[in-house]
Ligand SMILES: NC(=O)c1ccc[n+]([C@@H]2O[C@H](COP(=O)([O-])OP(=O)(O)OC[C@H]3O[C@@H](n4cnc5c(N)ncnc54)[C@H](O)[C@@H]3O)[C@@H](O)[C@H]2O)c1
């Protein structure tokens with residue numbers, strides 16, 4: 001069995017080697033010719049899987065995408081050919097949640113403000129939006145949610161409309177899929193008119209899909225509003241972000257919000273489980289065994305961290321400033337965006353860091369945030 005796999009998918013060898021021959025390929029430039037003889041195709045978000053790519057293949061038994069988003073997959077086409085498909089919903093939600101939370105802590109530090117005193121509006125309250133909300137709530141930040149689809153579906157959390165959220169929120173974090181048409185269209189959800197409605201001094205974070213914000217409008221609005229602070233992990237026109245936009249952004253990264261080692265491993269593992277199920281095989285490998293231990297064995301807390309201390313703890317796990325610096329140096333290089341993603345040094349999630357503490361109750365919030373803990 002030939003298993004064609006994106007070269008940027010970790011842990012493929014230990015999970016899939018027993019199932020067939022693995023061939024790693026560049027997902028961005030994958031051709032129909034390369035796919036022709038594949039039995040299994042495992043991709044990431046940069047591969048458009050459609051009739052054009054699969055035209056020469058008549059033996060494909062499974063397509064898997066180790067991602068949350070499915071906008072790169074022609075699901076109708078796969079269904080028309082009865083090719084089973086799986087993605088990995090939720091695999092990197094914690095990574096995105098922690099990324100957005102850390103970015104907010106960084107902004108607060110940079111501008112001498114306090115995150116804890118802000119109101120954060122989350123647009124899209126699914127897996128990743130909820131993960132950000134969980135971090136913020138653990139830390140005691142007021143959170144507002146906007147998700148008309150979940151509101152209609154009977155989700156019992158409190159939701160508000162987008163216009164109300166824009167009036168109330170000091171910080172807005174975007175977590176919707178890209179939807180190009182219909183009542184809940186998210187393409188250019190943040191157009192010029194909406195961007196102009198952001199509160200004075202607002203922070204806007206985009207960790208979902210670049211085209212949820214009209215990037216040209218963002219340039220125009222930001223050029224007139226120095227007060228706005230931007231964090232962009234995703235860009236209209238990836239892998240070529242608009243060069244004029246980058247200097248206007250406080251923290252700029254190459255679509256790596258979901259790139260924790262745990263998140264990427266979970267993505268590959270979910271596809272392994274689904275394929276085993278399809279092939280009627282026991283999924284006998286374990287995810288826990290794949291992950292290395294964290295560089296810091298454990299850390300003893302001697303005092304309750306304030307917001308600055310919390311940022312220091314977070315930076316021990318992931319220092320966002322490193323990726324921002326690399327991005328500014330390399331985003332305009334030929335292949336720069338993709339090379340940064342390919343060579344990304346996968347960060348760990350908060351859970352990789354064990355905090356040693358005395359007196360459970362006062363530091364409970366750190367464990368709710370995701371850090372691991374042991375008593376002393
Ligand atoms: N930057 C990254 O590395 C990264 C990582 C993971 C996911 N993503 C992107 O983020 C998106 C969201 O991921 P998720 O796991 O939270 O997906 P999800 O499906 O769990 O949640 C998305 C939520 O958005 C809501 N929604 C849809 N249209 C909306 C609208 N018009 N207004 C408000 N809410 C709306 C949906 O009801 C849903 O609850 C993915 O589709 C993917 O495109 C990016």
Ligand SMILES: O=C(O)[C@H](O)[C@H](O)COP(=O)(O)O
Pocket residue numbers: 008043044045046066067068069070092255258259
């Ligand atoms: O949809 C997703 O899961 C994310 O956008 C994902 O992290 C994208 O990463 P890629 O598949 O391009 O490596």
